[in-house]
Amino acid sequence: MTQTNLSLKKLKGIKPKGIKTKTVSLTEKIIQASEQFVVQFKDETFRGENSEQTRDEVYYECLNYLRSDLIKFPKFDKRHVDEFIYAAANQDLNMIQSQLLGTFSSCLLHVLTERYQKENQKASFCFDGTNNEFKYLFWRCKLIDELLVENFKGDHICSHIDNANILINRSLKDPSNLALAGSKGNIDLIWAIDVSGSGMGGIASGQGHAGVVIANHIFNNPANWGMCITNVGGNGRADLVIGKNMDGFAPFGLSGANGSVGLMYLDDLKDTQPFMSTAHIDYYFIHTVLCSTLEEKKYANTIHSGHLSHEELVCRAEDQNRFNSLTAQYKLNEILNFTSDKAKTKPADQLMKDARKIRSIYNQIKPELDKLQDKRDRSLPPGAHKRK
Incomplete structure (x- = not known):
């Protein structure tokens, strides 16, 4: 599997798309990391008898990078995930690129949930897409406490999610949302x-x-x-x-x-x-x-x-x-x-x-x-x- 270094501290900030107000540098670094992640893993093979294993390997590769770097930013919170989503939305990507970007969003949510749980807080999040498109948003996320996703366009949103206490989709209009949710967990x-x-x-x-x-x-x-x-x-x-x-x-x-x-x-x-x-x-x-x-x-x-x-x-x-x-x-x-x-x-x-x-x-x-x-x-x- 392709290896890459996604260390946030080594990345230079870029102007994120779709955000009118000035964003904090951490959001810029997260966006840059997501773009590098998609480039580095876009040639991975997600089909065949080893596809599930490959997807999991890519997921944990991304998760471990974000764990190691975001832990250095104690102010990392839901607003950074919101800003990332709006910056990354409405892109013309192929299926593999969309899956990778969705995987990145899942790893962000996974790390944020871990942080809340470590601090004994309820990790309850609501994301309103305001009719923006984000295919594969939170695809294959492996750790969720409470999640509401609404008003997004795009297929496979919240699909293949493994574990959650509460998972809600509202006002989604495209195919395969919530598909296979809970198929590998509870x-x-x-x-x-x-x-x-x-x-x-x-x-x-x-x-x-x-x-x-x-x-x-x-x-x-x-x-x-x-x-x-x-x-x-x-x-x-x-x-x-x-x-x-x-x-x-x-x-x-x-x-x-x-x-x-x-x-x-x-x-x-x-x-x-x-x-x-x-x-x-x-x-x-x-x-x-x-x-x-x-x-x-x-x-x-x-x-x-x-x-x-x-x-x-x-x-x-x-x-x-x-x-x-x-x-x-x-x-x-x-x-x-x-x-x-x-x-x-x-x-x-x-x-x-x-x-x-x-x-x-x-x-x-x-x-x-x-x-x-x-x-x-x-x-x-x-x-x-x-x-x-």
Whole structure:
């Protein structure tokens, strides 16, 4: 792998693009380092059977450089990341260059999160793109506490993120945002609001885990891979999935494929066949599905297809008492209160407070959700891989 020296103290400042006010020298040095990083690694091969290893090596190469140099700047804070984002946005880059710039942004956030955690502070950050484009922003970030990203253009924003307590995307309009989030780690809450494009694919896939996944006001085929689709030999898990006010064909196709979803709540879906898939999958597992607005017969031709295993499908129109009982048991109304139209326009700080409340509710109901996942092995078809 190409080696380079990104020492910030050896770099000369440049005029950053897109910033009208004079920036501090640290921001200039960060921008210069990002440009050198892209140049030095642009010829790396990110394809083939060693691509994941190569991407990780490049990530940690960048991370270690930034760790060693930014530690010398005690005033390094979120504003420097903001200034870097606005300076680096709206560039005409190829895919590899975009991925590298996204990797650099992730390493900045990683280092900043480490600093806050070391100082026993909550690393809670909101980034508003004001309609600027930054493809692969925070791509493959491996350490996040709380993150809200909104009003950006560009594909693959917040995709492949490994670990986070809270991850929110709002008002993003391009493909593959949030794709494969939590696929190699754990994310307690993934919340997409007013998002369009074929994103959210592969959430909690591989060996990954997501506690709560909320797709709220999603349009234009939001999950063309489905949630909790697993990689070959994978075994992903999502405890609670909520789909509310969604458009597009088969938005939950491949959900629970070779993995598992504990509880799924569906409300106001435009497609009457949300689970349809033409892919060959050994098995699917979704323990309980609650349908708020559509009748069961509209789901029957897809939810029973293939090897989909579920123990209970409850529709409000057919069994109001059972529907209400399960809704109360899992405190769903408390969570759904935060997913109204107001979520699209709430101030960022208030939205993050709501997300913390949802995460708190999840921690309260997690023992009950774990019981649903424990039943998975008993429901699998003969020969299917069982969770260890």
